Amino acid sequence: MIPFEYRTPKNIKEVHQELKQFGTEAKLVAGGTALVIMMKQRLVRPSCLVSLRSVRGLSGIAQKDGGLKIGGLTTHREVETSSLVRRQNPLLAETYRRVATIRVRNMATVGGGLAHADPNQDPPPTLIALGASVKATSANGSRLVPLDGFFTDYYETVLKPDEVITEIFVPRLPPDSGGAFLKFLPRTADDYATVSAAAVLTLDKARKTFTEVRIALGSVGTTPIRAREAEAILRGQPVKAEALREAAEKAKQLVDPVSDFRGSAAYKREMAGVFVRRALEAALNSLPKKSKAKPSRKPLKRRRK
Amino acid sequence: MEKKIRMRVNGKKVEVEVPTSRLLIDCLRYDLGLTGTKEGCSVGVCGACTVLMDGEMVSSCLALAVFADGHEITTVEGLAKNGELHPVQKSFIQYGGFQCGICTPGQVVAAKALLDEVPKPNEEQIKEWMMGNLCRCTGYYKIIESIRKAHQFVK
Numbered sequence: 084m085i086p087f088e089y090r091t092p093k094n095i096k097e098v099h100q101e102l103k104q105f106g107t108e109a110k111l112v113a114g115g116t117a118l119v120i121m122m123k124q125r126l127v128r129p130s131c132l133v134s135l136r137s138v139r140g141l142s143g144i145a146q147k148d149g150g151l152k153i154g155g156l157t158t159h160r161e162v163e164t165s166s167l168v169r170r171q172n173p174l175l176a177e178t179y180r181r182v183a184t185i186r187v188r189n190m191a192t193v194g195g196g197l198a199h200a201d202p203n204q205d206p207p208p209t210l211i212a213l214g215a216s217v218k219a220t221s222a223n224g225s226r227l228v229p230l231d232g233f234f235t236d237y238y239e240t241v242l243k244p245d246e247v248i249t250e251i252f253v254p255r256l257p258p259d260s261g262g263a264f265l266k267f268l269p270r271t272a273d274d275y276a277t278v279s280a281a282a283v284l285t286l287d288k289a290r291k292t293f294t295e296v297r298i299a300l301g302s303v304g305t306t307p308i309r310a311r312e313a314e315a316i317l318r319g320q321p322v323k324a325e326a327l328r329e330a331a332e333k334a335k336q337l338v339d340p341v342s343d344f345r346g347s348a349a350y351k352r353e354m355a356g357v358f359v360r361r362a363l364e365a366a367l368n369s370l371p372k373k374s375k376a377k378p379s380r381k382p383l384k385r386r387r388k
Numbered sequence: 389m390e391k392k393i394r395m396r397v398n399g400k401k402v403e404v405e406v407p408t409s410r411l412l413i414d415c416l417r418y419d420l421g422l423t424g425t426k427e428g429c430s431v432g433v434c435g436a437c438t439v440l441m442d443g444e445m446v447s448s449c450l451a452l453a454v455f456a457d458g459h460e461i462t463t464v465e466g467l468a469k470n471g472e473l474h475p476v477q478k479s480f481i482q483y484g485g486f487q488c489g490i491c492t493p494g495q496v497v498a499a500k501a502l503l504d505e506v507p508k509p510n511e512e513q514i515k516e517w518m519m520g521n522l523c524r525c526t527g528y529y530k531i532i533e534s535i536r537k538a539h540q541f542v543k
Contacts, residue, residue: 084409085409086389086407086408086409087389087408087409088389088408089389089391089408089452089454091457115450115451115452115455116432116447116450119411119450119451119452120431120432120450122409123430132408132452134454134455136455160444183432183520184435184519184520185445185516185517185519185520186432186435186438186445186446186447186498186520187432187447187450187520189444189445189446190446190447190450190451272519273433273519273520
């Protein structure tokens with residue numbers, strides 16, 4: 084690694100001052116799990132690291148407008164194990180649980196992961212399918228950026244050099260909604276996915292028709308890919324296996340994978356279809372059971388023989 | 389560019405001046421002489437360099453030494469107390485939890501962190517927790533057994 088300045092601002096105002104002083108020469112660091120590797124490999128050579136590690140008030144999970152507000156410095160492990168997240172949005176907890184290993188999840192932060200913008204990561208497809216946004220803060224104020232549209236290329240986002248991800252907002256899903264994230268791992272359990280797919284859907288009250296569907300895929304392009312045309316096939320349609328197959332078939336046309344040691348481009352495209360179908364099926368299965376229309380007169384008691 | 393860091397390593401206060409680019413593993417091994425922690429893959433996958441920061445396991449090959457400023461680090465050297473091995477270490481010896489030994493410091497430190505959280509883990513919990521600690525001898529059955537039975541050595 085080449086030598087660099089190391090700054091440890093204590094609050095967000097000081098972070099902005101450091102970023103102003105060092106400009107594009109500076110890199111923000113939080114958990115460091117991605118950046119330190121890139122610096123070791125000399126892919127990134129900042130002359131200054133501005134550490135967010137001592138900045139107060141950037142971590143933690145709370146409810147906001149019925150959804151979840153997650154501080155940018157919150158670790159993956161905190162999201163995974165938070166009882167609030169597990170209760171309110173089990174899909175989110177489960178997705179963070181699929182990232183690498185506990186050791187990495189103890190270090191890697193939610194905001195850092197999104198800013199890193201590797202298209203092979205697990206959380207982005209789920210967050211896009213959930214309709215999540217990030218709050219980007221600079222000295223001039225903050226703006227809310229939907230994650231759908233946040234990623235622009237390999238390791239590139241719409242963030243400006245002076246912006247910091249201070250918060251992630253995940254809205255609450257309407258009733259009769261379900262979701263799933265599936266990760267295809269032919270090599271090892273802690274690997275990046277060969278293909279990953281997230282599906283979040285909402286049905287009508289009778290649970291006969293799709294009212295809303297969002298599908299996003301990872302590892303099949305330069306950014307996470309939202310499969311809008313596949314969603315359109317399902318929206319407003321009756322819940323039938325044939326429709327799921329049709330949407331999965333469409334998703335295959337929307338991805339642009341490259342061949343690598345995790346599979347050929349053709350194989351990944353094929354698997355994108357398979358995993359979109361399975362994610363839709365799993366999302367349907369995750370819907371909470373409806374309470375019966377007629378309550379039984381007596382509470383059921385288990386009879387023992 | 390140098391930076392002075394203060395941390396507590398295995399219970400002892402340490403003050404050391406390091407280049408900002410110093411990795412935590414190199415600081416432990418070369419600046420402090422704690423060579424128990426090993427470096428394997430250098431990219432946070434193999435788990436050989438596992439140490440605890442404030443009780444949570446981290447890859448010391450991915451952490452800069454400056455990250456540890458103001459924190460508490462536990463390495464394999466810090467597990468034994470008053471000359472007596474930690475229950476996990478006794479169990480690894482009793483049940484043959486290692487072969488060549490290169491992954492053992494990381495395995496033992498990771499297992500200690502697990503037992504701190506779950507005193508009697510079942511096999512599934514052990515597998516999920518230890519997923520990031522690779523053994524090149526593939527001695528996984530004995531490692532799992534050693535961790536599962538470590539509670540026997542707790543007084």
